[in-house]
Amino acid sequence: MRLVLLLLLALSLSACQLWPKPPLYYAFGGGGYQLLTQWPGPSQQLLQQVQFKTAKQQQEFLLSVQLLPEQMLLVALSPLGQELGRVELTADGRLQHQGQAPFSEPAFALQLLAQMQWSLWPVAALQPRFSGLLLQEKQQQRLLLDSKLQQLLVIQGAGGPVAGQITDITQPHYQLRLTTLQQDFL
Secondary structure (H helix, E strand, C coil), rough: CHHHHHHHHHHHHHHHHHCCCCCEEEEEEEEEECCCCCCCCCCCEEEEEEEECCCCCEEEEEEEEEEEEEEEEEEEEECCCCEEEEEEECCCCCEEEECCCCCHHHHHHHHHHHHHHHHHHHHHHHHHHHECCEEEEEEEEEEECCCCCCCEEECCCCCCCCCCCCEEEEECCEEEEEEEEEEECE
C-alpha cells in the first residue's frame, strides 16, 4: 500500500512540473507589467556602474548583466568585487534571487528586471504587457504613466545597451544611474 501511495505521489509531483508557470507580474503605480522572459537582442555581457540615491542614502556597486535568449542574469558586486546578490530569470519563467537585502527580496528582483526591460527592450514589445500603465518614448527618454497619465517614472538614455551609455531612472523617491562600462558580445 505504501509503495502505491509513493508511486501516486511521485506521478502527481511530476505532472505538476508539466503545467506552465504563471507569468511574472510586477505591480506598480496602480497598474502592472507582465515581464518578458527572453532577451530579444544578440547574446551579450554588460558591466555597469550603478549609483543609487535617495534623500537619506547613497549606494554604489557594479552590476554584471548577462543577456541570453535562454536567460537573463544580473550579479551585483561591491566596489571590492564581493558578490552582493544575484537575480536570474530563465526563458521558461523561473525566477531565482539570492544575496544580501534587497537582492534576497522577490519584489526587488521583479522591480530590477522590470526596470531593466523598460530601459532596454523595444517599446513595441513592452506596450502590450502593461495593464493600467502606459510607456511613452521621446528620443532617448521614456516616460511611464499611470491610467490618469500622471508621470510615475522617467528613464533618460533608454534604448539598446552600448558601452559608455548612461541611463538615469528617476522616481519621486529615488534616482538610479547606470553607466555601461563594458559590453561584450557572446
